[in-house]
Amino acid sequence: MEEFKYLIPEESIDAIMNNVSKLRDIENDLRHIFVEHGYLEVLMPSFEYVELYNDMDIGIDEEKMFQYINYEGKRVALRVDFTVPLARLYSSQKENGEKRYCYFGKVYRKEKRHKGRSSEFFQAGIELLGKAGVAGDLECLELVLETMQCLRLKTLRIEMGSAQFYNRLVEIVDDEKFVNILKRRDLSAMKDFVESHHFDSHLHDLLLMLPQAFGDIQVLYQVQSLIDDPLLKEAIEECIHLYQQSKMKDILTFDLAMTPMMKYYTGIMLKGYSPYSAEPIMNGGRYDKLMNHFQRQVPAIGFSYDLSHILKALEKEEEA
Numbered sequence: 001m002e003e004f005k006y007l008i009p010e011e012s013i014d015a016i017m018n019n020v021s022k023l024r025d026i027e028n029d030l031r032h033i034f035v036e037h038g039y040l041e042v043l044m045p046s047f048e049y050v051e052l053y054n055d056m057d058i059g060i061d062e063e064k065m066f067q068y069i070n071y072e073g074k075r076v077a078l079r080v081d082f083t084v085p086l087a088r089l090y091s092s093q094k095e096n097g098e099k100r101y102c103y104f105g106k107v108y109r110k111e112k113r114h115k116g117r118s119s120e121f122f123q124a125g126i127e128l129l130g131k132a133g134v135a136g137d138l139e140c141l142e143l144v145l146e147t148m149q150c151l152r153l154k155t156l157r158i159e160m161g162s163a164q165f166y167n168r169l170v171e172i173v174d175d176e177k178f179v180n181i182l183k184r185r186d187l188s189a190m191k192d193f194v195e196s197h198h199f200d201s202h203l204h205d206l207l208l209m210l211p212q213a214f215g216d217i218q219v220l221y222q223v224q225s226l227i228d229d230p231l232l233k234e235a236i237e238e239c240i241h242l243y244q245q246s247k248m249k250d251i252l253t254f255d256l257a258m259t260p261m262m263k264y265y266t267g268i269m270l271k272g273y274s275p276y277s278a279e280p281i282m283n284g285g286r287y288d289k290l291m292n293h294f295q296r297q298v299p300a301i302g303f304s305y306d307l308s309h310i311l312k313a314l315e316k317e318e319e320a
């Protein structure tokens with residue numbers, strides 16, 4: 001036992017000592033902008049019932065949760081996500097109006113084998129509840145653009161995918177193997193997959209180009225010319241529409257092979273990248289059906305920065 005007192009469990013990374021003041025500055029700048037735009041800062045509890053996350057089927061397996069059984073015999077987990085508990089908070093309020101929340105804190109997601117990866121993610125994010133469609137998407141995109149300046153990182157890129165596009169495609173293709181191939185962006189596996197099915201020629205061509213459907217607005221036009229399904233069409237048209245109105249055209253890349261990080265996404269999905277971080281420094285998206293779990297129909301969108309990844313990217317950028 002004696003030697004353990006000098007060690008930390010593999011779930012932990014050691015204390016962050018470099019650049020903590022920088023992290024606090026970034027946090028404060030973000031807070032300032034969020035609050036200025038009407039987002040109310042909330043301090044969410046660290047513990048939630050495991051059932052809350054399970055019922056929402058968010059796509060984070062139970063094995064990823066740090067959990068224990070409390071005195072009632074109920075399973076309790078350390079927070080694995082902010083979006084779900086905030087949806088619960090919203091549902092406890094009477095009216096369905098627009099609400100803007102922001103938050104700063106950690107989420108805990110256990111890795112099977114850590115290999116130096118942390119299980120703690122320091123997030124700073126917002127949730128915009130009750131604002132539907134392009135208007136809500138644009139408000140969110142503008143806030144991303146404005147707050148990106150706070151991060152002190154030089155070359156940031158935003159990738160946009162569509163959960164509506166992805167979900168509909170999964171439905172049409174109707175074969176579990178498809179998702180795996182898409183996640184790996186495996187071109188030759190996709191060829192074999194397409195050849196072993198009898199899809200119509202449009203779907204056939206679309207699936208073949210999908211692993212590489214990554215790039216500027218031309219990608220959307222190219223895909224648009226291949227589809228006739230109304231829901232797929234609608235999803236692409238929404239992205240085009242957003243692009244036309246967005247102020248981040250020069251840093252925006254589309255990725256139609258993007259698979260949802262969280263199962264609750266129903267519309268656009270966003271990821272922010274620095275060339276100095278292997279992991280996305282920002283994740284977000286529209287989730288119009290999550291509130292249905294609370295017997296409410298409320299459209300919503302949000303995003304969160306990962307401050308730990310941002311800090312690491314800053315260090316690497318400085319070294320370079």
Ligand SMILES: N[C@@H](Cc1c[nH]c[nH+]1)C(=O)O
Pocket residue numbers: 081082083125126127261262283284285286301302303304
């Ligand atoms: N909760 C998501 C990010 C997000 C916030 N709002 C919508 N999505 C995550 O942890 O990846």
